[in-house]
Every structure is written in structure tokens, then in C-alpha cells.
Amino acid sequence: MLMNAPATFIQSYIDDLNDALNQLKPGAALTRIQAAWLGACLTGILLMNSVCWAKFERASLGDCKVAALSWVFRKASIPWDCLLRVSVVLILKRYGITEGVLAFDESDRARSIVSQINNFQIWSA
Structure with missing residues (x-):
């Protein structure tokens, strides 16, 4: 399967998530790159039934590199507690x-x- 853009319902979920993050903690919304990364990860999980960076890279035909995917997960300042x-x-x-x-x-x-x-x-509330 080819993974080049998040499914419509995943993009809608990420938009709702960003709005909720901003309401909970102003300024905590995901950046454009973080939102795109999350969309790629959720789409990859849906299509591959797995959390595997290498599979995500293959499914995206190299558009999403393993190093970039794992770097965002490890190093980006994503407010994980608020996101959960x-x-x-x-x-x-x-x-x-x-x-x-x-x-x-x-x-x-x-x-x-x-x-x-x-x-x-x-x-x-």
C-alpha cells in the first residue's frame, strides 16, 4: 500500500487535536511539521498494522525517512502529556x-x- 498523505479522518482528528491542545494549554499546539509527522505515523499504523519506521519509509516510497521519523519522536518538543x-x-x-x-x-x-x-x-468540562 502507498502512504503519501494522511487519510481524511486522520487529518480531521489531528486538526481537532490541535484545537484541543491550544485550548488546554495555549501555545502547546503542534507545529506544521509535528502535525504532518503525526499524520504519517497514524496513517502508517493504520496501513501496516505496526509501529515500524522502516515499514513507514517503504510505504511512503522514501518520502518519510526512518531517521527523520525517529528523530521527531525522540527529539521534538511535543507536549506528550497534554497530547495524551x-x-x-x-x-x-x-x-x-x-x-x-x-x-x-x-x-x-x-x-x-x-x-x-x-x-x-x-x-x-
């Missing part, structure tokens, strides 16, 4: 979910420093 929060809130709102518990469990991962479940609730 607004992403979850957007998904909950979209599907009308009003209550529940969100749990992250990485105890099966060897790289996980702390093997525990982190529970938290996200409240939105």
Missing part, C-alpha cells in the same frame, strides 16, 4: 463515553521500569 490527555478526551467525547476508568498496564514489557497499573479519570 486531549486525545483520550476527544475519543471519549466522540463515542459519548461519560464515565469509566482508563488503565495503562505495561507489566508484560521488559523495558517497563515499574510494573503497575496506573488508573486515572479524565474529566472534561
